[in-house]
Amino acid sequence: MKSCEIIQDLMPLYSDKTISDDGRAMVKEHLAECDSCTAYLKMVREPASPTNRPYILSDNLYYRAIATRYRKKKAVMKALMVSAGVMCLGAVTYSLVKASPL
Numbered sequence: 001m002k003s004c005e006i007i008q009d010l011m012p013l014y015s016d017k018t019i020s021d022d023g024r025a026m027v028k029e030h031l032a033e034c035d036s037c038t039a040y041l042k043m044v045r046e047p048a049s050p051t052n053r054p055y056i057l058s059d060n061l062y063y064r065a066i067a068t069r070y071r072k073k074k075a076v077m078k079a080l081m082v083s084a085g086v087m088c089l090g091a092v093t094y095s096l097v098k099a100s101p102l
């Protein structure tokens with residue numbers, strides 16, 4: 001069923017009861033005739049554990065890996081910015097000291 005993807009995207013909102021009335025009606029109507037989305041809703045509502053939510057776990061690992069890579073990149077950029085700043089400050093100080101008539 002094509003609309004399963006849409007319904008499953010709405011599932012967290014449906015489960016948290018933050019979905020619009022139209023959305024809730026649409027999800028309810030779909031759940032009445034779709035076993036896989038009903039099973040999906042059950043997984044969304046159950047607390048996370050490695051056995052019943054393997055797809056979430058793999059997503060978490062994936063995003064954690066990306067976050068780690070991003071953090072490393074950010075640290076390298078920060079170090080480069082700090083050293084560039086120090087060099088600029090040094091150049092300005094040097095030129096001021098050289099130009100001062102002391």
Ligand SMILES: [Zn+2]
Nearest residue numbers: 001004034037
């Ligand atoms: Zn479905």
